[in-house]
Amino acid sequence: MSYSDFKTIDQAVAILELTVEDISHLFSHIAPIEASQRLKETLDETLDLAVSISTEKARSELIITPILLELRRRFNNKIGYFSGNTFNVDESKGLTGACDFLLSASKNQSLVTAPVLTLVKAKDNDIRIGLGQCVTQMVAAQIFNARNGLEQPVVYGAVSTGTNWKFIMLENQIVKIDLTEYFITQLNQILGILAEPFRIYFEGAIA
Template sequence: MAYSDFSLEKVKKNFGLTICDRIDMFSEVAEVECSALLAENLRENVTLALASNTEKSRSEMIITPILIEVRKQLKYQIGLFSGIDFNVDPERGLNGSCDFLISHSSELLLVSAPIIIIVEAKKENINAGLGQCVAEMLAAQIFNEREGNEIPAIYGTVTTGTIWKFLKLQEQIIDIDLGEYYLNDVKKIVGILANSIRN
């Protein structure tokens, strides 16, 4: 078993989680003024990515520039990992690679303090990616506990690049924002990601 094998129902049952649906969970988070470079990248890339309509094109042309912008907003004090193996507890299925992982540490060679998990929605199905995202968030929580990192909450998002859904894991409770954020709200998306790291 691996992260991608988990449905939301399976991860809830296997790990005894409580799932709470939330409305406007991040409504109080302020938008962040983004750089001209991000605006230009998205203006140039989004049409091309959507025309190609592959997970790879969306990942490279939409998601990655947004995550690089978050890193820039936080003055490069975070680590950003793409496609990294994150084998935390293979016996319980918490193994495999993460599409993207943001660490609370600026260290770039090794993951040392994971705080945000980003899962690319397969076949543009956001809800189908929730189980995988929660499994990876649980792995991040276990990793931090083992390493003695005092990180009380792990955040996650499932995205198509143009649509973003956010989650939060604290202890055994998963909060899932029922709302979705769209690419024309990129300032809000960057704001939520940056705020999740600052808290």
Template sequence: MAYSDFKTLNQVLTAFCLKLVNQFGLFSQVNAIAPSAKLSEQIAENFDLALAIDTEKARSELIVTPILLEVYRRFSPNLSLFSGVALSVDATQGLNGECDFILSASTNQLEVSTPVLTLVEAKNNDIKSGLGQCAAQLVGAQRFNESQQKTVPIYGAVTTGAAWRFMRLQSSQLEVDLTEYFVPPQIANVLGILCQPFLAEENPKP
């Protein structure tokens, strides 16, 4: 069993005794972050092409990766970005397997050390189909951090490239935003949420 075998949120809630909180506008108070001129140009050039090609690989390369690189540039060198790497925590519980993307609050670009955001690329343009896998990856990231004596909220995203949904795991509470955000019109909101865990690292509560 692996992360990708968790097909529904209920599977994850039951397996790991989590409490679900879902609401519209969970991240509505997060400040939007305007995209750079570089990202705006990339999305303007790439978006229609990605949808025309209509494959997960095209959407990943032409839409998702430029957005994540924008976050990386903003916080580098205190952020590391990984694509297609394994996050193996506990194979007996299904907390293992490859993650589409991981953002880590660490200067270590050689290996994952403090995963704070995982991203799942939705299969067949179906956001809902990726929610269970994303939630399982949040549990894996949380337990990985706990093994390093680090306790931080873990953020998750599921995206088709055009549509984005977000969630967050704090302790045993899984918070799922029922709001979908759309690129390009809401790219500033998407960037604001993706940057949130790293802004928290920069400005810890006293």
């Protein structure tokens, strides 16, 4: 098995022995971040085009990637950005294969180091289909972090069509799924949630 073989959240939870909690407005306490003029202008140019093409590749390149690069700039390029990289962690559990996106709290681009956020492109523009894959990658990130001496209690994940975003937290063996779905019109809230794990990490490192 590999990440992409986990087609549903039920499958991931059963095989990886997890517990699921559905929580409304899980991230509502997180302050939004104002999108830069650069990102606004980029999306003004690419959003309608991506929706018109309506392929996973177009939505990934024209919507998701500019948003993630905006996040990277917010932290002065101290975030590692990986797209389509192989992330083999535990073959016995099916935690192998390529990840759509991994973001790590390190500017090292030569190798994946301690990821704190995983993001899955929704297949067929259906958020639900990506949830199982996202959870398995979050578990892999949790194991990877522990192996690398980063005892991070929470791993963050997201599934996105580009225009729709759903966020997840993995705390120990508990998967917390935000029932709230965010839309691209809520770009500032999306940026705030994406930035949260890095804000926590870097503030902790300074402290």
